[in-house]
Amino acid sequence: MIRLLEARGIAKRFGGVQALSDVSLSINKGEIYGLIGPNGAGKTTFFNVLTGAYVADQGEFIFAGAELPRGKPHEVVARGIARTFQNIRLFRDMTALENVMAGHHIRMKANVWGILTQNRATREEERLATLRAYELLKYVGIERYADTISKNLSYGDQRRLEIARALATEPQLLALDEPAAGMNATETGQLRTLIETIRNDGVTVLLIEHDVKLVMGLCDRVAVLDFGKKIAEDVPAVVQRDTAVIEAYLGGAHHAH
């Protein structure tokens, strides 16, 4: 097993709330890793710290053998971590194709001079980026909407588009924040297939999910957060029988999936 990401003692505090305390976990290359926990357990905060949206108070992330920069989202993406959002965040006024092309920004090189003169390198890069974006739309199954303004897409298609956009950054690790939220059973099933395909094509997946059934069926390993602490980390079958986990979920009131 090659270790892709290692979180060491991550802590983050907001005012009086300790959102994360001493969270350590490690994700292996090629696996689908689930991060679950009741509402407010710190899952999204973990995501935000990992991707550089927030700076951790303590701890560090080792990714592909080197420490990740802190508080610099664009450098984290450059290193190979892409994310989606719990409440979909697309570029509303761009078409689906353009959204994915925007995702490819960081892997493109054209500068103002090249764009102004439209030299051969710029033209070729733009053509390849367009083709690549279309391929990614096809990959997630929405290529027929390439020219549709993204805000006019259906909810499920917007989710797929967001994943395609994240893949356009050419990540090694794809971090999905509750991708199944608001989906019906059919859509969730399709999503599951998509995530498995992505993994089989060599991208490691970190999955935050409320839908425990989806996580248990899909993930190779699962970590459980509760009140900002990691209370379990193992294969789904073990985690499912963990008393602390059952306690967290049953004690945590309304979560009885």
Add this chain to the structure above:
Amino acid sequence: METLLQQIVNGLVVGSVYSLVALGYTMVYGILGLINFAHGDVMMIGALVALQAILFAQKMWPSLGPLALVGIGLVVSIPTCMLLGYVVERTAYRRLRNAPRLAPLITAIGVSFLLQTLAMIIWGRGYHSFPQLISTVPMQPIEGVFVTPVQITTLLVSAGLMAALLLVVNKTPLGRAMRATAENHRVASLMGVDANKIIAITFIIGSALAAIAGVMVASNYGIAHYTMGFLPGLKAFTAAVLGGIGNIGGAMLGGIVLGLVESIGAGYIETWSFGFLNSSYQDIFAFIILGAVLIFRPTGLLGERVADRA
């Protein structure tokens, strides 16, 4: 030493006016998150309407004393501005409450220029001399330091109004509703607060304060003019930001601090810059403070850092 004391006196007077206008900005920003660009122009309208009323009263009842005339000016201009504030909120801003962020601000800029243009149509382009009904004869409480009765009045009135506003906001049901709305419109609505009404009232109170500030500014300088709202308005906004926007106590503090910095700065800028800059550069202090506060301490002097959790 006298110069410094003198600058402090001047700074306090100007600053108290900034504070008064800043309250209007900060209340609206606190509730709507909107920079009501037109607020300074409401102040200008207040001054010009008061001027019109005073001139009319002087003609009709020549025997009236100066205090009665100021009273008439205020009695006419305060309701006018309250109405104006309400109309602007109702017609221009309310429909944009859920629009993209920049839309209300662009509208506010438009309203500001519209008010200036209307004032230009009604009162013309010239400077009007504002009758100095409260004495401007300087007194010398300390040797070498001058202060005029109108300055003292300005300070006292501002202090009184601010105290009254603090009372309203902190001790009355209306104040509680305002604070709840500022916290969160939707939740306030669910708790039975009519957010639309509270927002309208906020505009009305702010406009009333602006009307009074307008009369005080015009009385101090003896001049009223259709552009007189712009610069004080901008500076008052700076004061609000300096104190911590959305924070009423902060607006007061910010106004006083800005007034002092400006006045002391203008007095010494020539010395500090080795004669290169002079007091014509007074206005840049406000802009530099504005930029510096927003960049380095956007929560202002009294604001607290709110964790922006997603």
Add this chain to the structure above:
Amino acid sequence: MNELAAVIPWLGTHKPRAARWVVIVLMITAPLIAAFFGRTWMRVLDFALLYVMLALGLNLVVGFAGLLDLGYIAFYAVGAYTWAFLASPHFGLHLPFWIVLPAGAAFAALAGLILGTPVLRLRGDYLAIVTLGFGEIVRIFMNNLNYPVNITNGPQGINALDPIIIFGWDISRNWQVTDNLSVNSLFFYYYAFLACVIGSVIFIQRMQVSRMGRAWAAIRDDDLAAKAIGINVRNVKLLAFSLGATFGGVAGGLFGAFQGFVSPESFSLMESIMVLAMVVFGGMGNLGGVIVGALILSFLPEVLRHHAVPLQQAVFGTVILDPEVLRLLIYALALILMMALRPAGLIPAHSRYSRPELLKAEPVPAEGRA
């Protein structure tokens, strides 16, 4: 050109080719049409093109990147004063056109960088108010830097700026073809400005359909999501801001040369608001709309000046609304009414950030076509 053609009602949508020809013919013959109505209108037309350039530049900042810049006119001032410093008797320098104009552009870009670096991380409305403050600071300096060393000549401004001279040809001189036929210099200025506008449009279009244009649209639509796909938000904003400033600088240089004098009065906040009104009126982010917006809002006040005033005289026997008031009224109402009724502008259109036709440039691999 296609953007403008699309603006023409009916023709633009039904016969785009014909519409394009209409635009081309209009662009070439516009000064002749204006000349038919009198020399004043030729001047108005020339100024309108300067405003088009300004609006295009501001649109880059406001429309593309979503950064509300209320001090934009300061960059126009930098360009104009650069021309005044380097090509007028004021300092006795008379550098050639092809040094002075790029210098103005470069200084404006530099000013954009210097201002942008600290302020661009501010949120939308704060940014607006800080840039407004910057514009005012620049104006205060223009007004007062005549003492103790006379740099700007204060409120009087600087006179006798050199005209544009291209390869020894002074385009500010009328061309005496025969004894009784001369071509007015306003024609030459028109075509010179037109060339600049066309160059700007091509440049901006290329930027729009590129990784930069998409990055601008991304930060405008969703700052956080833009960061999450690896866009260096600060750099990309700074690029938009200083490119916009560059356009302002070029327009300012041309303005100085065209008008022959510069003074702080030409660079008031009102001018910034006017340019903003043009962008908002036409449609933020939409090139055709912005150009049409700038043209309409440049011409409308002049038309009113010539017709509304005599009309008022005739109807009321006196002038109630003088031209200046009318102008302000139009701009103020343009801002308020557009935001209330048509926030997408007069000509709402989807802006393109890609060329889907590139997909057909080479056959797409056939596998897996669902």
